[in-house]
Amino acid sequence: MPIYLEIEGFHGSVDANQYSGCISVNSLEFKVDRKIPNSRELEIIPKPIVSELRMARNSDELSAALYGVAKEGDLGNKAFVHLLHTHGQTDIKFELSYPSLIISTDDDEPSETLSVSFSRIDIWTTVHHNAADIRERWVTGYDLSADRIF
Structure with missing residues (x-):
């Protein structure tokens, strides 16, 4: 049965059965720490x-x-x-955050969808100065559940 991962704020889903360490949604590449769990594995795989x-x-x-x-979590126009x-x-x-499971019976074959939303976002930028990379962490973190930048 196909397993799909939906990520809030990004349109589209990926087939987790094709897991190779990196998934793409709308040309954005996500590096996933471990295999996307199916419904039987949700209880034994640590989250988030x-x-x-x-x-x-x-x-x-x-x-x-x-x-x-930003629309969902009000990240702020300045940071944007x-x-x-x-x-x-x-x-x-x-x-x-913890994934929630949606079982779909569309088409002839049932599928599982793990739906997740953001609970925190960290943003770094790399700037070039004197031929050396300097990493700036200009947004230290954004906790969407607490609706604050910290």
Whole structure:
């Protein structure tokens, strides 16, 4: 039975049966720490599932993705605008909350969907200075459940 992962703020889903350590949603690559669990494994796999997103440069896809997060969690226009104007590499680390299971019987074959939402977001940027990389952590963290930046 196919297993799909849905990530809030990103449209689309991925087939977790094709797990290879990295999944893509709308051209954004997520590094998943471990295999996406199915319903029988949910109880034995520690949670939350932590994923990372990396892109070499900001793009419309990244902007749209962050906007999707900002709409739900009110990340703030200032952080959003700063990310849009960042040069170099941007690393975003999402901590995902406990997945909830949706069993779908669409088509002829039933499938399982693990639906997750963001509980925390960390954003780093890499800037170039004197031929050396300097990593700035300009947003230390955003706890969506507490609705605050810390």
